[in-house]
Amino acid sequence: MDQGIGHQRLTLIVDVVLALLSIAALMSLARIRRRHRRMAQRGIASRSDLWSRIAFAVVLDFTLLIVLIYLALVVPAWPATVPIQPAIEIWLWAVAAVLSFMGVLEVLFIAHVYRQAQDAKFLAHRSEIATRVVVVGGGIGGLAAARHLDRLLGGRRDVEITLVNRDNFFLLSPLLFEACSGVLELRHCAQPIRPCLRRVRFIEATAQEIDVARRIVRVVGPDSALRELPYDHVVIALGAATNLSLIPGSEHARTFKTVADALLLRDHVIEQLERADVEADVNRRRRLLTITVIGGGLVGVELLGELTAFVDDELRYYPGIRRDELRFHLFEAGNRLLPESKPFLAEYAERLLRRRGAELHVGTPVQEIGPACVRWAGGQVESQTIVLAAGIVPNTVAAATNVARDRRGRIMTEPTLRSTSDPRVWAFGDCASTPSPEGTPYPALAQHAVRAARVVARNVAAAIDGQPPKPFVYEPLGMMAAFGHTRAACDVRGIKLTGFIAWWMRRTYYLFQMPRWDTRFRIALDWTVSLLTRPDLTKIDLAEERELEQRNQAANGSRVA
């Protein structure tokens, strides 16, 4: 009897110890962020400090796991010799798993903090710089090029690499449609540039001029200060802008190119629904409920697809609007949609958009855009929402650079991406014209810009070392286009897919085009939530907010006076 009570007490004590051990492990896991933050603030000064920290973390977090593995391999029957607590094995394995997970995090973070400290030291004490490389434009192509240069040349003390971009983030434009509809949180289609770079200097500034005679890039920063960045090699990846000179009255249309464009369009569409919900006049209602997209290329078609899905989703909150009152128009001057893709994608897009009630005006060049009206040879449509996505022009700074350019203003390059007129200038992406092996220029697409970035970085590194550059040869993998409501089409390496599976493939592909895991994780989370919920309807009218702020300031001022 006594022995029974004694045994029970012992079991209880072991249980309490195990429970305390588990709680301590979990609490330690919960506090890991704070510990890491403190470590990042203090930094890791020396290599010996690094190894002692790693050794400490390994001993603390992996010993239990190693002991358990040893027992399991050498003494498989050890749990039977511990009659006090039959579940001790499972319990200890669970604690060991938590501790090991923490150990992995700990070691990764220690290595990360050490690497950051080393990079900072390296940049601060760089010896005589012999070669300066300036990458102008940190979009899809520019950031990829800077990252490749970082890998190839970042460790060299004689080379300095600088990336200049207008914004301190990079935009993955194929995600802009979902950011506009609210499926994706607006910030998550972008990625801050600084965490993507190790030994590349980043400057948030707008390039004003690339002076090839003096080998200087003139930039103006957010503080409005003018700076001159000397270079030995300049990589121009400034992209393109919407062509506003093609159709008279283009200034009345919205563009869809930047994060701000997506935010403004989203607010505008929601605003039209709010107004139409209470509008009694038939003509005004029709204008408010008509959405027009000009341009039947990838951007125009994907945008219209996303907008039809978005408005459909949100209509249930507007009892004053009937679905058959909504009008969607798409204008394309060419003889089919998606001219940059195979007919298969265009046919699918056409069927889907028509099913959603869109009127597709193919082979119909728009002649004029008015304040709320689009005119073509056969008539006109009144529309409060007009988006222009018909063609692009190269960035103005790139187009004004004093090197050989084609008649559209794109910088002409050799197949190696080097300017045909200046060996110190390299250009690629939407602002350049690079001949493919067939002799025609590569199209303005993200997949080309990303591949060209790798080649341009290798070629710049080769040129610095006096090696010959290699040509950029790329055969497109295919095309993918999404249209909202889990619908997409893709034609990749001859494999044609439509519907949900194509939509899932496109999403997965672009998820991995985002450079860092933290943003990928945020995107995946947004997508998961959006599968179960409807897109958010919140409208943040920045102009209205600013006006309110000014009014409040004026009111406060007059009260003080």
Ligand SMILES: Cc1cc2nc3c(=O)[nH]c(=O)nc-3n(C[C@H](O)[C@H](O)[C@H](O)COP(=O)(O)OP(=O)(O)OC[C@H]3O[C@@H](n4cnc5c(N)ncnc54)[C@H](O)[C@@H]3O)c2cc1C
């Ligand atoms: C909405 C949208 C969707 C798209 N979807 C697809 C798709 O699904 N598939 C596909 O293949 N392609 C797609 N594209 C095309 C693709 O985005 C471009 O081909 C690609 O971005 C070109 O890369 P880039 O580096 O040349 O230019 P960009 O990525 O446009 O980068 C240019 C960079 O230069 C910066 N910049 C501009 N002017 C200055 C200045 N004066 N000073 C400093 N910085 C400056 C800009 O801020 C930007 O960061 C899409 C384009 C858009 C607009």
